[in-house]
Amino acid sequence: MSILEKNLNKIHIDPKVTKTIENFKLISGTPKIEKVCDSVYVAINYGMGSVIIFDTEEGLVIVDTSDSRRVARKIKADLGELLNKPVKKIIYTHCHGDHWMGTAEFVCPDTDVIAHREFMDWLEYGRRLKGKDMRQNILQYNFDLPVSHRHIKIIPDKPGDEKLVLPNLLVDDCIMFSLGGLDFKIYHIECETSDHLMVWVPQLELLCCGDLYYASFPNISSPMKIVRSAYKWYKSLEQAMLLEPRYLVPSHTEPIKGKEKAAEVLRDYRDAVKFIDDEVVKALNKGKTLEEMRSSITSLPEHLANKSYLLELYGKVSWAVEGVFRIYSGWFEGNPTWLEPLPAKERNTELIDMAGGPEKILMKAAQKQDEDLHQLALELCEIVISVQPDNQEALEMKIFSLQALGLNTFNSNARAFYLGEAARISQKLGLLD
Structure with a gap:
């Protein structure tokens, strides 16, 4: 049995996702x-x-x-x-x-x-x-x-x-x-x-x-x-x-x-489509950052979101917000901290040292996986992987959270990105059947 199959027994899958995939085959x-x-x-x-x-x-x-x-x-x-x-x-x-x-x-x-x-x-x-x-x-x-x-x-x-x-x-x-x-x-x-x-x-x-x-x-x-x-x-x-x-x-x-x-x-x-464009434009004119938009423009109005032909099967509202923002704005949002950011490896080396080593960060990532907070767990694993790309524990934990996120979305593109990368890492580690 591959690591992908073993993980299935541990992952909670939202039944609404399963039902949507069965009912709407894009x-x-x-x-x-x-x-x-x-x-x-x-x-x-x-x-x-x-x-x-x-x-x-x-x-x-x-x-x-x-x-x-x-x-x-x-x-x-x-x-x-x-x-x-x-x-x-x-x-x-x-x-x-x-x-x-x-x-x-x-x-x-x-x-x-x-x-x-x-x-x-x-x-x-x-x-x-x-x-x-x-x-x-x-x-x-x-x-x-x-x-x-x-x-x-x-x-x-x-x-x-x-x-x-x-x-x-x-x-x-x-x-x-x-x-x-x-x-x-x-x-x-x-x-x-x-x-x-x-x-x-x-x-x-x-x-x-x-x-x-x-x-x-x-x-x-x-x-x-x-x-x-x-x-x-x-x-x-x-x-x-x-x-x-x-x-x-x-x-x-x-x-x-x-x-x-x-x-x-x-x-x-x-x-x-107009709703997304209008909301991003309004947010830009109020001086909102992209991060603020990500947390405030998260879904369509209810009367649209409930339409079967507007389910996020292929496109996603969150991705649309990101794209519309980039149509109207440059890459610099005004905070000079990020004008010349450090390479992730350099920054994360310091974070790992502050945390007391990669084990401490992975311990926290495992805790977040137990809480079904897989995006946070992924980002914690990525801190370690950016510095130690062959850290097997971090890679196996990343596989698990990628699977959990992939199996809990009915968006065909997101599902392919998550589950495809999980399989790709498994293949690299010799864990894919």
């Missing part, structure tokens, strides 16, 4: 092809991203193509005869790979591939930051661990199987084309990225919104990625609200059907 639901309305289908849960297909008399229009050729092949097989028609247009809602890495399986010789002009800038950003992005994806998706220890189940294409299909038609603010009696109006918006597009089909009153909306509190601030503007996000939601869609089809999670429901979802989503 990414790991059953793969299916769902008919949204006449001639529109969406392939959901095959991978991270969905594929939306418009079947017109003159050919197919596809919005987003999933996260790998492997996923796209499975979708193609399940779509069957629907794909007998030529694919005339493919639209990338934005540059994240889970929206366009499957394109090679759908594209035809004369297919137009449409993206925003900044899509190419984001590709260049990815090329320059390839090493950073690789490390970030390893930590977020646990690609360096056995599949059984990956808490967001993504299996990318094998090296050599990837084939990038670049856009041949770039959009600035908006563009429109018609095919098979349908008009496709493509608008530039901003949410997870600055190159985002949404696709409006007025005859069907259908809006493909990409990542503008998905059934979770949005990932306004992804912990390891470039900061996103909550202000521009909620302004883009207001732009979508003006269209009054009957069908709202995101590129993750289930489509929303019915004008009243779509209006409610877009309004609540706008209100949630």
